[in-house]
Amino acid sequence: MGSDRCLLSDCSTWDDGASVVAGKLGGVQNLRQNIVPRAVYVHCSNHSLDLVIVFACSLQVIKTFFGTVKNVINFINASPKRKTMLSKAIELTTDSTKRRQLVKLYETRWVEKHTSIIVFKQLHLVVIVTLEHFIENGDSETSSLASGYEKLLTDIDSAVPLIIVNRVFCITKSYAEQLQEPTCDLVKCYRSIEQASLYLSELIYNNDELDNLYNEFDKFLEVNEIDNRLSRVTYRRYETTKDYFTDIYRTFIQMTIDELGRRFSEHQKIVMTISKLIPSNIDNFQFSDVSELFNQYKDDLQTDDTCIHKAEFDTWKFTSLQMPEAKQPTCAERSFSILKLIKTDLRNRTGDERLSDLAVISIHRSIAHQLNIDNVIDEIAKSKCRLSSANDFN
Structure with a gap:
């Protein structure tokens, strides 16, 4: 296919509002549109999933929680002495994890944020023990900071988002990793994203799932000695802790679902249409299923005769079915990771x-x-x- 009939994927976009990089007015999309007006512009799928999580985490209580976690991790990782103390505390208090350090929260690498939150929950009690040690044995500055972080982590407003975000991240982590693979098959990935969205939809109003997670939350409070009482500000809006937990739980998941639908529906439509021509998929489709593609690029074709188009499709389908499965191409996408190597x-x-x-x-x-x-x-x-x-x- 010619340069004017390509599927372009932006894998270098770092910010949803970065018009200089990928914007329609003055960025990559605009430059591409001037040169190849019929080329299809598609955001990097991994980046799109990142932005889904970014949007869901814009909920104020979640945003505050991330700020607390980031500060605590930076506080401990900033000193070899503190990191060593954390490792010792892990060895003495738990055998349930192989982790010996906290994972740093990266602003732009949400796969790492998944891991960071999951590990932080696993080591929550150990982190509190480490902070208590430095409250008693650190210098005045270290003791003051450790005391402030310990109060934040033993507050219910940190415990609620930790349990909820960890639950959702355990679901989305595998999809984020899948979209980063060099041989990622986008068709399968979008189907997986759709399944994830459907599963999250069931979680919202599944009372059994909610009760199980709230029971996990109760045990978490007991193990970490966190008082199960709402703050005065929160108490004005909710009668019970479970009401507060349920509201944050459903709001966070609903925001994730809404953003998944908004960011991946157009991706899915474009890729699913083009993927019908891929040898591994073409056996399931007829010319009528892809005729819109011929209409879209009719100005680039040598003829507008539908009979010739159908003959070319049938020829390509016959050729594709003769290909060995190992040599059949897929609709894949590479994440933009070369920059960190250059x-x-x-x-x-x-x-x-x-x-x-x-x-x-x-x-x-x-x-x-x-x-x-x-x-x-x-x-x-x-x-x-x-x-x-x-x-x-x-």
Whole structure:
């Protein structure tokens, strides 16, 4: 297919509102639209799932909870002495986890945030024990900070979101990891996302599931010696702790479901249509199922004769069915992870032009491997040296 008939996926978008990077007005979408107006623009699916979680976690009580967890993890990880104390406390108090350290909360890597919250819940009691140790044995600053964090973690307003977020993250973590795989089959992933959305929908009003999670919450409060009483502000809105728990539980899950539907419905529509032409799927479809694709790109085709289009589809279907299964292509997507391999700590001052050149070399590595390195070095040696200082080597 020609360049004007491609499926483009933005795997470099870092921010939902980053119009400079991927916006329709002045970003990648706009540049692409000017060159190939019929190319389909699709957000990176892994990034879309990240934004789903970001939106759900914008609920104020959840946002405050994440701030507390982040500060506690940074406090402990900032000192080798504190990290060592945490490891010792884990060895003395629990054998249920192989984890010996907390996982840092990364702002842009939500797969890691899944792991971070799950591990934090597993080590919650150990973290409190560690903080209590530094309250009694730390210097004045350390003791003060540890005391503040210990009060926050033993507050019901931290315990409620921890149990609820951990429950949802245990469900979405596998999908986030699946979307990061280099050989990710998007068709299967979108079906999995749909299943996850349906499962979350059942959780909202499934009283048995809610009761089981609330019982887990009760045990968590007992083990961690957290008072099961609402704060004065919260008590004005809810009569009981379970009412408060239920409201946060259903609101958080509903926000996740709504955002999954909004961000993945268009993805699914586009990919599902194009995927019908993939050899592994084409056996299940007829020309009538893909005729809209021919209509969409009719200006790029040599003819608008429907009979010829159907003949080409039938020929492609026959050819596809003769392919060995191992050689059949899939609708896959690569996550944008090459940047962290290119712009390392040793190249942290790389300019835009050089960074772009390095990215092109990485993308077309098959061509780069064919280059004669000795010839390249000879050409560089013949050129005029442009290095003005040692800093240019960065």
